[in-house]
Amino acid sequence: MLTHPGFDPVAIKFTDTFGVHWYGLMYVIGFIAFLLMGKYRAKKPGSPIKPDQVDDILFYGALGVVLGGRLGYIFFYNFSEFLQNPMILLRIWEGGMSFHGGLIGVTVASLLLARKFGLPLLKVSDFVAPLVPLGLGAGRIGNFINAELWGRPTDVPWGMVFPTVDQLPRHPSQLYQAALEGLALFLIVWIFSKKPRPMGTVSGLFLMGYAISRIIVEFVRVPDQHMGENGFIAFGWMTQGQLLSVPMFLLGVALFWWGYKKHPVKGA
Known part of the structure; x- marks a missing residue:
């Protein structure tokens, strides 16, 4: 049995009330990784994106992640409280971000950029998709440092006690997500x-990969207790994260099929 190290969520303290949090640093790491890998990809022959356009993608994408993530959390996970007090939308210091909301935000940003660059939306999203997972993985490391979004009780040898929760060994589900939707999804x-692929297939693979990873880990992660009955919103076992991931997976399958059916690439 392991015990969570009990990290201080504040990485750098300037005063007793002001400092730089690890979770914020994880966002910075994700954005830097996005920028560096994006510049690298943009220099490759046949890239639809020019190196100097990567800066615009990062700026628009960061706005999409933050605004979409916050709005998604409010509307997907905390809508009843929002109806009672709409001002919680602005209380970002209290935390609360949704990947699925961030995905919608990034999609809107990609649509705006596609119009600006004169490219099809899927050309932009295919360029962006491989740059996202490492940022997702960094965010999950931030969740682990903060000892939040922990897993369900378990008797596996690597079960971890989160003292701020209770003394039960639990799945370190944050690390599972960092490994699956971060490192593994990035590599895949x-x-x-790296090879020319039909338009839409890279985006489709990302959507399918994330959805599968999220659905799997949600089986060992503690669901949001304020959602449905004991955190389950359907069938007595399905969580909100799983429900939101189902249409994401289906869209990924559709994009993958459509790409190879309508836009085949020789040798792909």
Whole structure:
């Protein structure tokens, strides 16, 4: 049995009330990784994106992640409280971000950029998709440092006690997500995208990969207790995260099929 190290969520303290949090640093790491890998990809022959356009993608994408993530959390996970007090939308210091909301925000940002660059939306999203997973993984490391979004009780040898919760060994589900939707998804999508692929297939693979990873880990992660009955919103076992991931997976399958059916690439 392991015990959570009990990290201080504040990485750098300037005063007793002001400092830089680890979770914020994880966002910075994700954005830096996005920028560096994006510049690298943009220099490759045949790239639809120019190196100087990556800066615009990062700026628009960061706005989409933050605004979409916050709005998604409020509307997907905390809508009843929002109806009682709409001002919680602005209380970002209290935490609360949704991946699925961030995905919608990034999609809107990609649509705006596609119009600006004169490219099809899927050309932009295929460029962006391989750059996202490492940022997702960094965010999950931030969740682990903060000892939040922990897993369900378990008797596996690597079960971890989170003292701020209770003394039960639990799945370190944050690390599972960092490994699956972070590192593993990055390797799969990055390697797949290294060769010319039909338009939409890289985006489709990302959507399918994330959805599968999220659905799997949600089986060992503690669901949001304020959602449905004991955190389950359907069938007595399905969580909100799983429900939101189902249409994401289906869209990924559709994009993958459509790409190979309508836009085949020789040798892909």
